[in-house]
Amino acid sequence: MIEHKKAIKHGAKWTFVGYIAQKTVVFAVGIVLARILDPMDFGLLGMIMVFVNLFDIIVDSGFGYVVVRYRNIDRKILDSILTLNVLLGIICFILLNITSDYIAIFFREPKLQSLILPISFLLLINAFKIVPFNLNVRNLLFKERSKIDVVSAIASGILGITLAYNDFGVMSLIYQILFANLLSTSLHNFISDHKINFFMDRTSVNMIWKRSHKIFSESITSTIFNNLNKIIIGRYFSAQLLGFYTRGHSFPSFTQKAIVQVVQKSIFPVYAKIEDGNEVNFIARKTIRTLCIIYMPIILVLAAISKNLILLLLTVKWEESIFFAQILAIASSLFAPQMVLRNVLKSRNDKSFLISENTSKVTRLILLIGLIPFGIKWVIIGQVINGVITLLVSGYFTKKEIGYTLTEQFADYGSLFFMAILLALPSFLLDYLLDFSYVIELAIQLITFSVLYLLYLKFKRFNIIKIFT
Template sequence: MSPGLKNSILGGIFWTTIQLVVNRSFAFVIKLVLARILFPEEFGLIGMAVVFTSFIEVFNDLGFGAAIVQKKENSIDEKHYHTAFWTGIIWSIFLYICIITLVAPLAGNFYREPILEEIIPVLSLGILINPVNLVHKAQLTRDLNFRKLTYINNSSSIFAGCISLVLAFLNFGVWSLVFNSVATYAAALPMFFLATGWKPKLIWDNGAFKDIFGFGINTMGTQVFNNLINKFDYLVIGKLLSVSSLGVYTLAFTLTDTFRGQLMSVMNSVMYPIYGKKQDDKISLTKYYLKVVKYNSIVVDGIMMLLILFAEPIVLAFFGDKWIDTIIPLQILSLSVIFHMMVSSNTSLIRGMGKPGLEFRLQLFKSLVLYIPLIFFGTMYYGTTGAAMAILVNKIFSVIIAQYYLKKLLGISIGALFHATKPALLSLVIASCGGFISFNVLGIYWMVSAFVSILLYLISLYFMVGNDIKTELTGMDKLKTVLK
């Protein structure tokens, strides 16, 4: 690995980690306060609205952002940027009209919640704003300028979180959650323009459109089915159960799979352009990917362990009795995340290798054959617990499918994946046993037992990968040149 590329990766990981820590910590505090002020029904209404708006949002950038990032240096110029910008603007206006005239009334009738016809048009204002940021965001990602991306994302999230808290304390109820999303997009808009200095010109090139659309359409197709996977449970729970059930499930999902997704977005945003640059070097791709799996697992598995062992006291202490039905789905979803981490970021790797068509076909298969039937029947017969179990089963099958293609594309064996995740999994077993005995057998206070679990997890990791982590940290000295 060249020193420049290694510094870029280290810099990217550093700044996106800062983004994750600030964003997730602040978002958790916001969720904590809002959950105490608001009720599951209000969170459920947002869950219902997001089911419909997210399907439209997937189509928003036509995959142009990913296409710009993936393209090699000698195959992209200014006309690609301007074409992507104006196409996105026109397309987003069309989509927003569809939301007002079709999607909002459909959602209100589907769930028999008339207020959704008011919520969805406001919640969807980001669809109009997001394409304006599309090129700027792609340019910063291509340049591996994660420092500016971190500043923009954190600043806009903090601003939006403060807005939502003020509205919640002023008794705006569900609207405090609605404006949280809109304010995030609005605050980021001027910052992206200042960060890149790029300004759109009245240029639209048919050749450039075909070039980026050909890649982007496959990426967009993948995102459609990713969204189907991520939101179909919300759709079914909201329809078959109740708005309150969807609210408690939303909180469980936010604390588990959403956290996992945020961490993976850190590594994906750093590694996706790297995968694109090294797409012809299979040896390097394999090394990079296994390191991503290894360290993602180390970070996430320990947190999921705490949610499995101490779900009840955590929910009751932080969110109150009204969220008690969240406990069992929270534990099951935490276990599903642990399985997911065994092949984390595999779709980003496949797309970075220039194979968005394969990524799309995989998501299509998993959505239609596995996910949809499992969620529907699980929810119908066992409620939110059944939906969480369906997620778990789907993640297990996803590991098997992903492993098959990793072996086919890069020769990554199941043994190599196990070796990468072994430190996290073995530490998880040791720490879980200690935490369970401390809390359930000895009856020690849950916060003390949680501390014991984390301590055992860290000690176990130190003995297994302590030297590896020290080696990685020695490279942080070179980070100074990146941060200047």
Template sequence: MSLKEQAIKGAIWTYIQQFGTQIVNFVVSIFLARMLIPEEFGLIGMIAIFMGIGNTLFDGGMTSSLIRSDNLENSDYSTVFIFNLVVSIGVYCIVFFSAPLIAEFYKQPSLTKITRFYCLSFIFSSFGSVQNTMLTKTMNFKKQALLSVPAIVLGSTVALVMAKQGYGVWSLVGLTLVNTFVLSCFLWITSSWKPTLVFSLVKFKKHFKYGYKLTLSGILDIVFTNIYQIVIGRFFTPTTVGYYTRANQLMMMPIGNISTALNKVAFPIFAQLQNDEMRLRDAYKRIMLLVLYIINPITVLMLVLAEPITVLLFTKKWLPMVPIFQVICLSGLLYPLHLYNLLILQVKGRSDLFLRLEIIKKVLLTIIIIISFYYGLYGLLWGQLFFSIIALFINTYFAGKMIGYSTQNQLLDMLPLYILITFVGSTIYLIDTYIFNNFTDIIRLALSLVSGLTLYVGLSYLFKVSCLSELKNIVLRK
């Protein structure tokens, strides 16, 4: 099977997995948002940072090292498995004993028990992390999809039953615990590989040397990705955190899933091309532009239609999140660019540079947060967008140098797509405001979405946008 065929097949099954799980998650979240109150989502949002750090520690750099390394032996996998398990237990113990301090920091006593139960997922996930990595390395995304979708369905069923019975925030805890436990069980049962009690110090040093910098970078990223939940939770209210968390999750539903799905396919493919700069640059450019072509219209239409989307999905009690959501969507337009530029650093084995850049960016973000905090919640949100723009120039500069694709050239290649979607978004905003505004929310949304996508595809065809032909060829498997 050619590299292109592998990419297409991998992308299809990755999307089935990614969107299968996320569609279930999204539908369930709609029901939960209607049954629960924003404050209960806010409580979970306050401890999201600990979930992120835990997952990064045992599913970050070491597993990435396995994906990019050749001639692996059982001792490689067993060493990483043992390390992941020990680290997950250690991190959970730290979180368990720190839970009262976390609750005191946020002035929410209920967080002690919530944190202790919620973070059990660290240990559950660690049991299946290496098996999942092996599937990624071999690009067996079909199996990943067939295992992950049933797991999330079971977790979602438990969450809905608990919410219906009045368990409140604990239904969200149950969702995560059941999902991670069942998925790890599925991975363990169906995998032909089983860990042995072999811990090779040589193998550990090899993978740790590459992986620890990525892990530290990942932790920094998680801390600062969730820094807004921390600041908002400490100085505002759980309800405000709930609005921010729900807005961010809604934005990441299409953006994060499309980008992450292609990222899973792109990383092993880029790894195979890491020594061929021309082919790597070409593959990077094509994937990046295609992702932007798919994501941009979705993001802009969500921004323009934020109010009817919110009311239709979550009811009017969530209306205060609309302006928060719109600012977050602006930052979301740059998300794929960050992701794929940083992927180049990983593929090239420059985890040292990856870490240094993350430290520099986080220092800048800290300064921006301190300044923007004095302008309230929306000052923080606009500061987040400003930081994203600065970080984009940093990422594209260093990644571009490695593949001969400068920041200027990247921006010039992307500019036509951003001009196109800005025009489409502005047009739909005017049509929705002056023509569709008097219709019911569902009709208003349907008419606006159909009009927007028709205009987008029509203009793409008229101006011969290459991404449209690329997408057509992928769909037709050419």
């Protein structure tokens, strides 16, 4: 048991380090590519990937979950899953290409027709990755997986930048994605103890589907809702505007996903093991306060420095993405308490969690569609409104489960949100008061925030290092 716990702890550290390293490489490569390519190129890719991601979920069909979770996995089951994945990959490859005309018509973008064929090969590549990747996860090969992620990101990044410099346009992004997944698939197959073999066992197939269909349906729903913004912007506005949105979203998204990795690997597994509601209440409140102290000031200062940061890193051609970065960062500021409350619900009561999640999805859909006539800015501002609604709904059901009242919740994160605004406010004001180069203004903003933030942490006697060790 002790050895198993050590392996999990070691794996969690490697997963976090690998994730941060890979995402940092991807983010840096994205910055370089954004300086070379046009917003339209990223918008076109964003449109295509909506459907590619959807078909990719169908190729997986929740079978990867079975590989990781099913206790009595054997060669027969693994071969059956691989065979099913490849068959589904071929079917989805054909369907995606057959529907390419309709996808182009839906987005009113004829250029998509010629781009769908090359990117659809991603479905065939990933079909061969599902079994070895999840088997390596099952076997706790976290270190190897992290190395593969980083190597694939670096190698594909070099290829993408080289092609972009040689005027390949949007195709440089497509080839980058294909090469990253091809390299990752090859390396996972190389280190896996399962070798490719096509075989179909009817009994195994029935067992697989029984255990995977719920995961599959949840994944399909999540993928559709996660891509709603891209669908709405691409359909009702333009590919160029979608490019600005995608790049603006990447800044708060990078920060948000990093904090998710830290928390999910260290804190949330605890909730499922605790029966006493009072103890969960105590841990949840402590987690919210801790995360808000770390996350809220950082994400709000990101909104404050977005203008100088984007103009410095991406150049003036990406100026329209500043608004997206700022509003999405503000919307993300409520993510920390949202994440804690949702995970408490998930660990305590699936029904309450599902009601909360579905309510959030419905309100998001209503806001997105309802705000289209008012323009793209209101569509994005709607995310802030939905964030508040999601927080209140999650808070209501959390109160019912563990007695953590809405008043207590607001007392925990409300005061810290107000303090985060005060810490980020000078950087906002400096953006309007200063008239220097982007580099100097950004440096002054960051130094000002850092001094204020460190003084605040010292006043609170809060040790960030202890949180991550």
